Amino acid sequence: MEYVQLGDITIEVELKDIKNIHLSVYPPNGKVRIAAPERMSLDTIRIYAISKLSWIKKQQTKLRGAERETRRDYVTKENQYLLGKRYLLTVIEENSKPRVYLKHNRVVLQVRPKTTRAKRKELIETWYREQLKGLIPKLISQYEKIMNIIVVEFAIRKMKTKWGTCNRGAGRIWFNLELAKKPIECIEYIVVHEMVHFLERAHNARFIAYMDKYLPDWKSRKQLLNRLPVSHVDWDY
Known part of the structure; x- marks a missing residue:
C-alpha cells in the first residue's frame, strides 16, 4: 500500500x-x-x-x-425500518424454521433458542434483500420502457459508500442493501439515477437533463435520502 x-x-x-x-x-x-x-x-x-x-x-x-442508527442487537422492542416506516421488532424463540415477517406494526423475527446476534442479523438482512428483490424489478421495468434501455441484471449487496453503482457495458446495476430501509421515493430515485448512467456516464449537464426529464422531483428525493440516518456499521478497513 x-x-x-x-x-x-x-x-x-x-x-x-x-x-x-x-x-x-x-x-x-x-x-x-x-x-x-x-x-x-x-x-x-x-x-x-x-x-x-x-x-x-x-x-x-x-x-x-451524519446521523447514525444505534447498534442493533436484534432483540424485542428494537426499532427496524422498512421502506421508510418504523416497526418494533418482536423476537420469538421456538424450535421451528427461522423466518421474518410483518405483523401489524411489528417485524417478527422467529428464531431457534440461543440463536446468535450474527445469525439474527443475517436473517433480517436476507429479509431486507427479499423486499428489495420484490420491489426493484417493477421500477426497472417501468423506466426501461420510458428510457428505451434494457437492464440485463441487477443485484443487492452491502456497500459502504454508494447507494448504487452500475456497469452500463454489461447492463448490470448493484443496489445497496440499506435501501430497503428507505422510503419508496428514495429507492425510485436511485433506480432512475443508475439507469440514467446507461445513457450518460458522467454527472454532467446531460445527465442532469435526463434526470429532470425522467424524474422531475429527483433533487428533493435526493435531499430526503441524504437527511435520513445511515446505518450503524462496525467498520473494518
Whole structure:
C-alpha cells in the first residue's frame, strides 16, 4: 500500500490492474482511498488527488456529521425500518424454521433458542434483500420502457459508500442493501439515477437533463435520502 499526504489528509493508494482511477471516501470518519492503474505514478496520483481536494473535504464533513442508527442487537422492542416506516421488532424463540415477517406494526423475527446476534442479523438482512428483490424489478421495468434501455441484471449487496453503482457495458446495476430501509421515493430515485448512467456516464449537464426529464422531483428525493440516518456499521478497513 502506498500513501499520499495532502496536509492533514492521508490517502491510501492501491495500484491495481484497472483502466481508470477511482477515488472513495469511506464512513464513518472519511477515510480516503484511491485505486489507480499500475502504470500510474504517485506524482500523477497526487495531482489528481489535489484536483479533488475540495470534494474530499466536503464528503468527509458530510460523513462525520451524519446521523447514525444505534447498534442493533436484534432483540424485542428494537426499532427496524422498512421502506421508510418504523416497526418494533418482536423476537420469538421456538424450535421451528427461522423466518421474518410483518405483523401489524411489528417485524417478527422467529428464531431457534440461543440463536446468535450474527445469525439474527443475517436473517433480517436476507429479509431486507427479499423486499428489495420484490420491489426493484417493477421500477426497472417501468423506466426501461420510458428510457428505451434494457437492464440485463441487477443485484443487492452491502456497500459502504454508494447507494448504487452500475456497469452500463454489461447492463448490470448493484443496489445497496440499506435501501430497503428507505422510503419508496428514495429507492425510485436511485433506480432512475443508475439507469440514467446507461445513457450518460458522467454527472454532467446531460445527465442532469435526463434526470429532470425522467424524474422531475429527483433533487428533493435526493435531499430526503441524504437527511435520513445511515446505518450503524462496525467498520473494518
